[in-house]
Amino acid sequence: MGDGAEPAVQARDVARAFGDVQAVAAASLEVRRGTVTALIGPNGCGKTTLMLMLAGLLRPDSGEIRVEGADPRTDAAAVRDAIGWMPDQLGTWDNVTCAQTLALVGRAYGLARAQARERAATLLDLVHLGEFADRPARVLSRGQKQRLSLARALVNDPAVVLLDEPANGLDPRSRVELRHLVRDLAAHGRAVLISSHVLSELDEMVDDAVFMSKGRTLGDEVAQEVARARARYRIGSMDDAALAADLRAARVEVDDRDGLVVSLSGEEEAAAALAWMIGQGHRIHRFAPAGSALEQTYMAMEEERR
Amino acid sequence: MTAVDEHEGAAPDPHGGGAGASPATASSPAERPGRGNPWRPSLKGIALATRIELLRRRPSPKGRIFYGAAVGSVLVLSGVVAWQASGDLTSTPLELTLILALAAGMLIGPSLSATSINGDSTEGVLAPLQMTRLTAGDLALGKLLAAWAYSLAVLVTTVPVLAYAFSRSGWTVGELAIVLAAIVLAVLVATAIGLAWSALAARAVASVSLAHLTTAFLLVGTLLVYFFIQPLLPSVTQTVTNRWPAFETDEQWQNPEEFIDEVECIEDSWTYTSPRTELAAWILLLNPAVMLAETAPVIDPLTWEEDGRAAPGAFSGIHQAVGSARLGPEEARSYDECAAIASGGIDVGGDSWAQRQQESALMERSPWLGLAVQALLLAGSLVIAIRRLRVPYRTLRGGTRVA
Numbered sequence A: 001m002g003d004g005a006e007p008a009v010q011a012r013d014v015a016r017a018f019g020d021v022q023a024v025a026a027a028s029l030e031v032r033r034g035t036v037t038a039l040i041g042p043n044g045c046g047k048t049t050l051m052l053m054l055a056g057l058l059r060p061d062s063g064e065i066r067v068e069g070a071d072p073r074t075d076a077a078a079v080r081d082a083i084g085w086m087p088d089q090l091g092t093w094d095n096v097t098c099a100q101t102l103a104l105v106g107r108a109y110g111l112a113r114a115q116a117r118e119r120a121a122t123l124l125d126l127v128h129l130g131e132f133a134d135r136p137a138r139v140l141s142r143g144q145k146q147r148l149s150l151a152r153a154l155v156n157d158p159a160v161v162l163l164d165e166p167a168n169g170l171d172p173r174s175r176v177e178l179r180h181l182v183r184d185l186a187a188h189g190r191a192v193l194i195s196s197h198v199l200s201e202l203d204e205m206v207d208d209a210v211f212m213s214k215g216r217t218l219g220d221e222v223a224q225e226v227a228r229a230r231a232r233y234r235i236g237s238m239d240d241a242a243l244a245a246d247l248r249a250a251r252v253e254v255d256d257r258d259g260l261v262v263s264l265s266g267e268e269e270a271a272a273a274l275a276w277m278i279g280q281g282h283r284i285h286r287f288a289p290a291g292s293a294l295e296q297t298y299m300a301m302e303e304e305r306r
Numbered sequence B: 001m002t003a004v005d006e007h008e009g010a011a012p013d014p015h016g017g018g019a020g021a022s023p024a025t026a027s028s029p030a031e032r033p034g035r036g037n038p039w040r041p042s043l044k045g046i047a048l049a050t051r052i053e054l055l056r057r058r059p060s061p062k063g064r065i066f067y068g069a070a071v072g073s074v075l076v077l078s079g080v081v082a083w084q085a086s087g088d089l090t091s092t093p094l095e096l097t098l099i100l101a102l103a104a105g106m107l108i109g110p111s112l113s114a115t116s117i118n119g120d121s122t123e124g125v126l127a128p129l130q131m132t133r134l135t136a137g138d139l140a141l142g143k144l145l146a147a148w149a150y151s152l153a154v155l156v157t158t159v160p161v162l163a164y165a166f167s168r169s170g171w172t173v174g175e176l177a178i179v180l181a182a183i184v185l186a187v188l189v190a191t192a193i194g195l196a197w198s199a200l201a202a203r204a205v206a207s208v209s210l211a212h213l214t215t216a217f218l219l220v221g222t223l224l225v226y227f228f229i230q231p232l233l234p235s236v237t238q239t240v241t242n243r244w245p246a247f248e249t250d251e252q253w254q255n256p257e258e259f260i261d262e263v264e265c266i267e268d269s270w271t272y273t274s275p276r277t278e279l280a281a282w283i284l285l286l287n288p289a290v291m292l293a294e295t296a297p298v299i300d301p302l303t304w305e306e307d308g309r310a311a312p313g314a315f316s317g318i319h320q321a322v323g324s325a326r327l328g329p330e331e332a333r334s335y336d337e338c339a340a341i342a343s344g345g346i347d348v349g350g351d352s353w354a355q356r357q358q359e360s361a362l363m364e365r366s367p368w369l370g371l372a373v374q375a376l377l378l379a380g381s382l383v384i385a386i387r388r389l390r391v392p393y394r395t396l397r398g399g400t401r402v403a
Helices: A047-054 A076-082 A098-108 A113-126 A142-153 A172-187 A199-205 A220-230 A240-249 A267-279 A293-305 B003-008 B043-056 B061-084 B092-113 B118-123 B126-130 B136-151 B153-157 B159-167 B173-200 B204-228 B250-254 B281-286 B288-295 B314-327 B337-342 B352-361 B368-389
Strands: A009-018 A021-031 A036-040 A062-067 A083-086 A160-164 A191-195 A208-213 A232-237 A260-263 A284-289 B235-245 B265-275
Touching: A009 A047, A021 A036, A021 A047, A021 A191, A021 A208, A036 A047, A036 A172, A036 A199, A036 A293, A047 A062, A047 A160, A047 A191, A062 A076, A076 A083, A083 A142, A098 A113, A098 A142, A098 B043, A098 B126, A113 A142, A142 A160, A142 A172, A172 A191, A172 A199, A199 A293, A208 A220, A208 A293, A220 A232, A220 A293, A232 A240, A232 A267, A240 A260, A240 A267, A267 A284, B043 B136, B061 B092, B061 B153, B061 B159, B092 B136, B092 B153, B092 B159, B092 B173, B092 B204, B092 B314, B118 B126, B118 B173, B118 B204, B126 B136, B136 B153, B136 B173, B136 B368, B153 B159, B153 B173, B173 B204, B173 B288, B173 B368, B204 B281, B204 B288, B235 B337, B281 B288, B281 B314, B281 B368, B288 B314, B288 B368, B314 B352
Parallel strands: A036 A191, A036 A208, A083 A160, A160 A191
Antiparallel strands: A009 A021, A009 A062, A232 A260, A232 A284, B235 B265
16 A cells, blocks of 8 residues: 555645635645545534545645645646546436436546446446436435446546545445445555545545544544554453453453443454453453444544534 | 646647546556646537537426427417418518517527526536536537527427418528528527526526526617617707698688788797717617617618518518617708798608608618627626636635535
């Protein structure tokens, strides 16, 4: 992964105001090739505005942005060309078929007619809308439209993928598929920036997380918080009280306010801890990372701000 | 920052080479389009943008009913007039059909175009297209052409009636072609104005009504301005002196020549002022309907029959009225009936009214000012639409989001 190579997306101290509303005050982030980065923050914290600026649709008031080395201020066309953007707003051409929609967008990206049609078919299969290829977009459900929108973002085979709330309205199965798709995009060397409110889901697919609050991206202290949260394991045993006592006897810090939660340094230590507990004769029926690390961080961050 | 503008000149055709990267790998810099942020339209881009617009604005079943009703009423009205009109030659059915087609176009075109930018934005389908290699120019012209094409549908479907009405109108094919071109242009301009409002106003309700208000101002407002400006115009004061014999008996009336020397000649004179309308007539020429009438053939109100023409119709009526305004106040005519009777003539200067009519009707056609206004509005509207479609946005329509 982006070892030493310049990140695909770089933003430094980006700001943008709408009238007297400062939507983004100071945002900095990097998205490396082959990784998935989450953009997390409460409603109205400026995530969408930041994404619009990264996508080359909105001009920042100040700050620097580079996408694949291009500056949206001077090379907006190159920036847009390198980006696949899935907007938070669902928009489809209601009376145009799904296949036609994607083919037309392909044509708009300069693909030849046959190429565009082929690309449309491939993408429809990718987002499991193949059976709707010849149906107008208005018959699609919300989740299906969401998937069409995702396919549309991939028509130009972008090096950078910006997904604004892609999981909205998706059913559980589609969410799993989205997760696989996003990981797959990263595996093919793309840089993916994804914003979502479904934090437990992001947990499983992101490599990095950028937290945003009131128009500002938060720095390293939050990253550490995430790492700390990642190392918390929840244990369920047939006799929690006995286990807690044993653990404390072994000088392991135990949080037993709500079930048993221990802090471990990583997967290695987790494996060792589990083996030790079973070796001690405890009957463990559950041993897993405690909730969503991102969610915990998010909540902690929110609490701090109150 | 002005860097964007410095680069756009050097930008090659964004729709040219480097079409597609291979599906598996991320595109390399060499395959990207040119530097900068091109806005210029290209033929390919306009064609694609137009196709997209035509496709997605295909009339729904309800829309087809509306079109059917519009076409039907034009056909019925024109048909009835054509059937009712007596005589061999009559231009009224042709003129009516043309006017109705113009009216339909000027209603439908702006209605469609006035929702095509802010409406798309509300629906969230504008920005995804702005992300592609279609330029602001491609999108603006594509939207304009598509709305224009739909607004001309009524004109196209009236062709059979038009052909029949034309056959007895006394017009030549060339004359009809010129008027048709003027109609098509007027509809295009009205559509472009709608597009500009759509780029400026945040909500479709506002832009549609502003578009129709603009059309109405051009059509009716110019007339109102012309009439209400009259008191402000410099005027000419003229004195008319009429003289007539004070005959009293029937005998005197029946044999005026014999008694003319015996009775007194009554003289009456008065002074009146009339505004110099020729100073304000240009306001009328701004009107698109007047512009249209000014492109129609000139019909001589005295000699139309010998000329192989139909009697003067609506268009030549407008031309004559505008011509009269352009000529300015008529010279005062005094009648001296006493002198007329004494010299044996009955009517002195009695033909001057008809001559004035003829002079007005035969004024040179002058659609140029109207055409210039139309060209200006078209260019201005396109500039507004293209500027507002360029991304990255500097400013947004008030109270809207990027979508």
